Amino acid sequence: MQDHLIDRETLDFLLFDVMEVEKLFARPRFADYSQETIGAVLDTGYAIARDHFAPHNRKADENEPEFIDGEVKLIPEVAEALKHFIEAGFMSATADYDQGGMQLPFTANMAATAVFASANVATRAYPSLAASAANVIAKFGTDAQKAKFLGPMREGRFFGTMVLTEPQAGSSLADLKTSAKPADDGTYRITGNKIFISAGDHNLTENIVHLVLARLEGAPAGIRGISLFIVPKFLVNEDGSLGERNDVALAGLIHKMGYRGTTSTMLNFGENDGAIGYLIGEPHNGLAYMFHMMNEARIGVGTGAVALGYTGYRAARAYAQDRQQGRPLGNKDPASPQSPIIDHPDVRRMLLAQKAYVEGGLALCLFAASLIDECATAENEEARAEAHRLLELLTPITKSWPSQWCLEANSLAIQVHGGYGYTREYPVEQAYRDNRLNPIHEGTHGIQSLDLLGRKVGMDDGRAFDQLRLLIEETLEAAKASESLAGEAHALESTLARLKEVTAHLNQAMKDGEKERVLANASVYLEAFGHTVVAWIWIKTALVAATKLEKASTDEERAFLNGKLRACRYFLRWELPKTGMHFDRLTEMDDTWLSAENDWL
Numbered sequence: 001m002q003d004h005l006i007d008r009e010t011l012d013f014l015l016f017d018v019m020e021v022e023k024l025f026a027r028p029r030f031a032d033y034s035q036e037t038i039g040a041v042l043d044t045g046y047a048i049a050r051d052h053f054a055p056h057n058r059k060a061d062e063n064e065p066e067f068i069d070g071e072v073k074l075i076p077e078v079a080e081a082l083k084h085f086i087e088a089g090f091m092s093a094t095a096d097y098d099q100g101g102m103q104l105p106f107t108a109n110m111a112a113t114a115v116f117a118s119a120n121v122a123t124r125a126y127p128s129l130a131a132s133a134a135n136v137i138a139k140f141g142t143d144a145q146k147a148k149f150l151g152p153m154r155e156g157r158f159f160g161t162m163v164l165t166e167p168q169a170g171s172s173l174a175d176l177k178t179s180a181k182p183a184d185d186g187t188y189r190i191t192g193n194k195i196f197i198s199a200g201d202h203n204l205t206e207n208i209v210h211l212v213l214a215r216l217e218g219a220p221a222g223i224r225g226i227s228l229f230i231v232p233k234f235l236v237n238e239d240g241s242l243g244e245r246n247d248v249a250l251a252g253l254i255h256k257m258g259y260r261g262t263t264s265t266m267l268n269f270g271e272n273d274g275a276i277g278y279l280i281g282e283p284h285n286g287l288a289y290m291f292h293m294m295n296e297a298r299i300g301v302g303t304g305a306v307a308l309g310y311t312g313y314r315a316a317r318a319y320a321q322d323r324q325q326g327r328p329l330g331n332k333d334p335a336s337p338q339s340p341i342i343d344h345p346d347v348r349r350m351l352l353a354q355k356a357y358v359e360g361g362l363a364l365c366l367f368a369a370s371l372i373d374e375c376a377t378a379e380n381e382e383a384r385a386e387a388h389r390l391l392e393l394l395t396p397i398t399k400s401w402p403s404q405w406c407l408e409a410n411s412l413a414i415q416v417h418g419g420y421g422y423t424r425e426y427p428v429e430q431a432y433r434d435n436r437l438n439p440i441h442e443g444t445h446g447i448q449s450l451d452l453l454g455r456k457v458g459m460d461d462g463r464a465f466d467q468l469r470l471l472i473e474e475t476l477e478a479a480k481a482s483e484s485l486a487g488e489a490h491a492l493e494s495t496l497a498r499l500k501e502v503t504a505h506l507n508q509a510m511k512d513g514e515k516e517r518v519l520a521n522a523s524v525y526l527e528a529f530g531h532t533v534v535a536w537i538w539i540k541t542a543l544v545a546a547t548k549l550e551k552a553s554t555d556e557e558r559a560f561l562n563g564k565l566r567a568c569r570y571f572l573r574w575e576l577p578k579t580g581m582h583f584d585r586l587t588e589m590d591d592t593w594l595s596a597e598n599d600w601l
Contacts, residue, residue, distance in 0.1 A: 004314040004427065005049060006118045006307060006362070009560060011042070014363050015111050017544050019370055024105050027377045038108050044088050045112040052081040053119035060122055060261030061430050065202070067253045072201045072263055078123050079204050085116070086156035091127055092134075099138065100154045106376075110303055110369035114362065117307035121434050122261030126159055126199050128300055132293045133160025133211050137230065140281045140289045148236050149209050159205045162293050163212040163231075163267065165196045171447055173287065174222040178214040178269065180229060180277060189274025190214055190231055193251070193266070200265030201233070201250040207242060208233040211293065212269065212277060213286050220284065228286030229277035231269065247275040258433035294442060295391075298399035299368050301441045306361040308435040309406025312413035312428045313354040319417055319426070320347050341416070350416050354409040355563065356571040360534040361402035363541055368398040389464035393456045394533070396448035401530035403438040404445065410435050449522035452529065454515075458507050465503060472496055472536045479539050484546055484565065488572040492535050495576055498583050499532050505587055520594040521586055528582040535576045542568035 015021050016035055024030045056077035066073045085091065093109045095101025116124040134153040137145055152158040169175040178192025190212060194200075201208065210231040219225030235243035251266040269275040281289050320342035327339055341347045371394070374387030410432040414421035421428050439445055457465045472492070479489035506518045506525070545564035552558045 003050060003054075004118070004311040004318070005046065005054070006114055006310045007314065008042070008046060010359060010362070011111055011115070012039070013544075013560075013564075014359075014366055014541070015108065017548070018363060018541050019107060019366050021105060021107050021370070024107070024373055024377065027379075029103055029377050030105055032103070033105065033108075038105075041093075041102075041104065041108060042112060042115070045090065045115050048081070048084045048088060048090075049115050049119035052077075052084045053116055053123055056081065056123070057120040057261075058427070058430065060120070061434075064255060064260045065253060065263045067250065070250065072203060072250065072253070072265075074202060074204065074261075074263075078126075078261065081120070081123050082127060082156070082204060085127060090116075091131060091156040092154040094131075095134070095138070095154055099150065106372040107366055107369040110299070110366060113300065114303050114307045114310075114365070117304045118311045120261070121304050121308055122259050124304070125259065125262040126202070126204060127156070129161055129199050129297070130156075130159035130209075132296045132300070133162065133209060135296065136211060136228075136280070136289060136293045137209075139292060140228075141230070145230060145278055145280070148240070149230060149232070152207065152240070153209060157205060158207040158209050158232075159199060159202075160209040160211065161197055161199050162290065162297065163194050163197050163200070163210045164290065166193060167195050171443065173213065173226065176213055176215060176226060178212065180214040180216050180227060180279075181274065182216070183276075188214075188216075188229060188277045188279060189270060190229060190277040191270030191274050193268055195266050196254060197265045197267050198259075198262055200263060200267050202263050206234070207236070210248065210267075211280070211290065213290060214277070216283055223287050225284055226286045227283050228280040228289045230280060231275050231277040235276060247272050256437060258430070258435065258437050295395050296372075298395050298442045298448075299365060299372075301438050302361070302368070302398040302400075302402040303365040304441075305402040305406045305435055305438040306358055306365055308431045308438075309354070309358040309361065309402070309409035312410040312431040312435075313351070313358050315427050315431070316354065316413035316416040317342075317351055319420075320351060347416055350412040352567060352570045353574075354412050356538070356567040356575065357402075357405040357409040359541075359564070359567060360538050360571060361406050363537045364394075364398055364401065364534055367537065368394055386467060389460065390467050392459070393452075393464040393468060396443075396452040396456065397526065397530045397533055399442060400439070400445050400448040400526055401534060403435075403441075404527070404530075407432070407435045407439065445523050445526065449524075449526035450519055453506065453522040453525045454510075454519055457503055458510075462503075462507070465500075468533075469496065469500060472532075475536060475540050475543070478543055482543065482546055485539060485542055485568075488535075488539055488542070488568060491572050491576060492532070492539060495532050495535065495579055498579070499529060502528075502583050502586050506589075509589060514589060517589045517591060517594060521590065524582050525586055528579040528586070531576055531579050535572055538568040538571045 022035050025033050063075050089102050092101040093104040094106050137150050166176055180188040180190050182188055212229045212231045213226050215225050216227055233248055235246055237243045247270050249268045249271050251268045254264040256264055321340055323341045324338040325341050371387045371391040375384055378384045413428040417426055420426050476489045476493050479485040509518050542565050545561045549561040
């Protein structure tokens with residue numbers, strides 16, 4: 001089977017040369033690591049991904065989980081792959097040593113996550129959700145809750161979920177109706193119906209720990225009245241053994257167009273006496289706790305979108321190199337040999353666009369992951385606060401930009417394959433189907449854009465936006481001194497000035513009472529902002545590539561680095577200018593769709 005995993009040379013280049021992850025090794029938490037040990041972790045990840053995740057990617061797609069006699073049945077290869085994943089330590093990779101973890105930098109862990117996702121995104125979803133749920137309990141749970149649930153989750157004996165969505169509420173969390181009633185023993189009885197719960201039931205582990213949003217009796221209306229509860233599938237006794245089945249019922253499986261190997265479930269809590277739950281933290285503060293998990297998950301969604309776009313790109317490139325069809329335009333001799341389609345300019349255009357989207361998206365996700373390391377381990381409180389502000393600003397972009405543009409890479413990969421791209425004999429149609437879910441996972445583009453424009457760019461009087469702007473300007477000063485990148489630097493400089501101007505204009509308009517009109521175009525703002533950020537990421541990458549190219553000693557190394565420079569050129573010349581029209585309409589606060597009446601649509 002051909003290997004379409006994320007290119008290792010590119011991953012190492014981004015991780016060590018562009019993100020300079022080795023700077024973290026000077027910090028006490030990561031003192032045991034070096035470039036060699038991180039490389040060994042990735043070696044292990046690639047081996048498991050190649051040998052145990054990738055081989056059943058198609059089989060899991062063709063043999064979806066089944067609901068039989070009240071239980072979920074999965075193909076056995078999923079459990080086998082996760083056994084190797086857990087045994088290698090990836091389940092608790094970023095956790096503290098005293099929790100059985102490896103204290104791996106989050107940036108390196110996200111790189112490994114991308115590798116697993118490029119092999120089999122559906123199987124990767126189970127441990128990713130579990131690890132994020134464990135992190136919430138580790139941060140906000142009581143000592144008793146940690147003693148009962150955290151150890152088995154870090155060991156991979158229990159998996160976890162995030163349980164938010166309800167049939168009548170969808171993404172509108174303010175309308176959640178699931179209730180929590182206090183019991184005499186300090187626990188709560190949870191009653192309600194949840195839908196679209198990924199990994200909500202399976203036979204992969206001894207237990208499933210659900211993190212459930214619910215309302216206490218008498219809680220305030222809206223999101224201010226939501227609390228967070230641990231609700232295990234099986235109750236856990238004081239000695240750690242499993243007790244009886246909790247009052248959590250699998251109502252059915254949902255069959256999606258992609259991610260078919262990941263169970264998507266409808267769960268009923270409290271069909272009998274009420275599911276036993278344990279309150280996490282303070283009442284009515286559940287959404288803030290859940291956002292700790294959701295923000296990790298959103299970066300994970302962006303990374304998954306990159307990985308699927310990347311595997312489609314690699315498949316398309318390999319196909320274009322092998323597929324013989326047509327001849328150069330100047331060759332009219334039908335008896336001459338056909339050319340590989342990679343020789344045709346339009347195929348080269350599509351491959352370069354894919355490369356710019358997926359490698360730019362990967363660098364964006366790794367940068368966001370590096371901010372999580374900064375939040376946790378930066379040398380002083382001010383630096384940690386700056387990292388947190390920047391992470392808050394970039395999280396909606398990191399989730400949504402790859403979900404949109406790496407899906408476009410998948411579309412282009414199908415086009416490169418021609419008619420074969422639509423068939424199941426080639427991997428690109430599944431990659432597209434799997435990736436089509438990511439624009440919806442963990443909040444739609446619309447939700448992310450409202451978060452970005454409605455909250456993030458204006459928070460703390462725009463301090464996070466100013467931080468980002470200064471970082472971009474610092475990169476631009478270096479790029480303007482480079483003969484090969486000066487043109488791209490000036491292009492981004494103009495776009496950044498426009499973004500600053502438009503952002504100030506929209507913030508003022510919202511203060512002046514035009515909030516609805518401004519936010520009606522929020523998704524357009526996110527797209528333009530995202531393109532600006534990825535253009536910056538590409539120039540950062542190209543600066544490193546240009547420096548290394550001067551010392552390159554082999555044709556292979558020169559080709560690799562020239563590929564980065566050409567992808568940067570493509571993005572800055574062909575993608576970044578698209579923001580101009582967006583900025584024009586945003587400045588006008590165009591009301592084309594806002595003012596359209598329902599019966600016109």
